[in-house]
Amino acid sequence: MIIQIKVPSPGESITEVEVSTWLVKNGDYVHKGQTIAEIDSDKATLEISSEENGIITFMVEKGERVLVGDVLCIIESSIKDDTKTDHVQEKKDHVEKIYPTNKNIKIPSPASKKILKEKNIFIESVQGTGKHGRITKKDCIVHLEKNEKSIVSNRRPITTMYNRSKTKTPLSSLRRKLSERLVYVKNQTASLTTFNEVDMLEIFMIRKKYKDIFKKKHGVNLGFMSFFTLSCVRALKLYPDVNAMISEKEKINFEYYDISIAISGPKGLMVPVIRNAEYLSFREIEQEIYKLSTRVHNGKISIDEMTGGTFTITNGGVFGSMLSTPIINPPQSAILGMHKIMERPVVVKGSIEIRPIMYLSLSYDHRIIDGKESVGFLVSVKESIENPIKFLMGGSEETLSKKLELY
Structure with a gap:
């Protein structure tokens, strides 16, 4: 049986959260009550626990922003722990039947939708790396950085002895x-x-x-x-x-x-x-x-x-x-x-x-x-x-x- 773990509401007026940490690996066998993830809202961090024993499959990646009520992950509860190794492929096939992956359809996350709209990016030009080819916020940032590098590469190179690299890190919900x-x-x-x-x-x-x-x-x-x-x-x-x-x-x-x-x-x-x-x-x-x-x-x-x-x-x-x-x-x-x-x-x-x-x-x-x-x-x-x-x-x-x- 497939159990959907949905994003709970961390509090009044909060509609969107960020997946800050996965505490288990995709495909792990998890136990009922086990803490599997942490999500950040703009006020606090909330722990997510497994509702059943079974094999976990992530529906969103670490760092993605999702809406309250979205499916965070699914758990195949019909697979027992001692048969995990023998049934991993069977589980994946079963999940694919219920949640088929169509690589021709690109579904943006809520956070990436905003970037696509603000930057006038064609959805077809972005390579999705999320679950089932979903376009994440990180994919949009990578796409913009590639375009920026492409523009810079056409300019006259500047020779310097100094390291002028920079690092971009998205602000957390709490920091925003x-x-x-x-x-x-x-x-x-x-x-x-x-x-x-x-x-x-x-x-x-x-x-x-x-x-x-x-x-x-x-x-x-x-x-x-x-x-x-x-x-x-x-x-x-x-x-x-x-x-x-x-x-x-x-x-x-x-x-x-x-x-x-x-x-x-x-x-x-x-x-x-x-x-x-x-x-x-x-x-x-x-x-x-x-x-x-x-x-x-x-x-x-x-x-x-x-x-x-x-x-x-x-x-x-x-x-x-x-x-x-x-x-x-x-x-x-x-x-x-x-x-x-x-x-x-x-x-x-x-x-x-x-x-x-x-x-x-x-x-x-x-x-x-x-x-x-x-x-x-x-x-x-x-x-x-x-x-x-x-x-x-x-x-x-x-x-x-x-x-x-x-x-």
């Missing part, structure tokens, strides 16, 4: 979506950035004293992000318009604090959400960040885990950035930028001391956040970070230990 969002923010928001600096000495002292106990008791590191997350929650309560967004002609103020944390992964920058951060402890925030970070790096993060944040924190300091103007994560209205901690000479009570200093930046939408609120927000974060025991931990060494859940 990110590009669209960045341009949208630039064109649709009145974005400004304000700056401040924060002395990290107190945080350093707390981490030095308690990090080993914290790691042993809770299984995660006591990092900077839990301090900054809770500092931002406190500042958002003091300046509620920073925790708001514009919806057409209305301003929406959120009375909860879902903090998006920017994490760099193999597929690009992801922004998963720590929900209801106002109710979480240092331990719970660090454990949630560890869980989300692991899922980002493993490519397992879901769309739901990246949806619905009200404010974003990004840390360019992990890559060595000293100062930046981060771009707002729409439809949010503000984003906090953390940066590299550097030892600098500062004046403390009339004396010059060397302190670990971090520059902070807040990019904000000036349509609903005024300069007073943006500056006040950063001053509040600075206040919490420079005196965490008072503002985040109850005011004493005893309450500090309770906040860290060490006893």
Whole structure:
């Protein structure tokens, strides 16, 4: 029996996806529930599993863009694993009867249709390399490059001692979506950035004293992000318009604090959400960040885990950035930028001391956040970070230990 595996919908409003990876080979015997492929949408990566045991036949190639509901592959479930070798040819013949290959008919993929139309390419002039001679996006690109080389070859050759080669790589769905969002923010928001600096000495002292106990008791590191997350929650309560967004002609103020944390992964920058951060402890925030970070790096993060944040924190300091103007994560209205901690000479009570200093930046939408609120927000974060025991931990060494859940 032939089982069709169709492209599922990764989420609302998504109609097209890209086959990013085949995890099995064409003609392999696969088992029910086995992950056979990964598809990329403009929001996240989705795993595809086999619905039955049997021999798999690809209907699309890696890198092709397909519509939701298209047939991704077929599985011949009547062939058993132990008879796979004897029946491979029989399976192929059976598939050909159901899905005959007519080499005279060229069927373009959705992505290649767009290129054919935009570049005015005759379909007959393109050699299809996809399943059953299907014309893929890559075929169109190869065709255009061949024509370009043909034109160049007729020109006078230029002799040079330098290597002037170039490589063209199609942008992934996630990268294309990110590009669209960045341009949208630039064109649709009145974005400004304000700056401040924060002395990290107190945080350093707390981490030095308690990090080993914290790691042993809770299984995660006591990092900077839990301090900054809770500092931002406190500042958002003091300046509620920073925790708001514009919806057409209305301003929406959120009375909860879902903090998006920017994490760099193999597929690009992801922004998963720590929900209801106002109710979480240092331990719970660090454990949630560890869980989300692991899922980002493993490519397992879901769309739901990246949806619905009200404010974003990004840390360019992990890559060595000293100062930046981060771009707002729409439809949010503000984003906090953390940066590299550097030892600098500062004046403390009339004396010059060397302190670990971090520059902070807040990019904000000036349509609903005024300069007073943006500056006040950063001053509040600075206040919490420079005196965490008072503002985040109850005011004493005893309450500090309770906040860290060490006893």
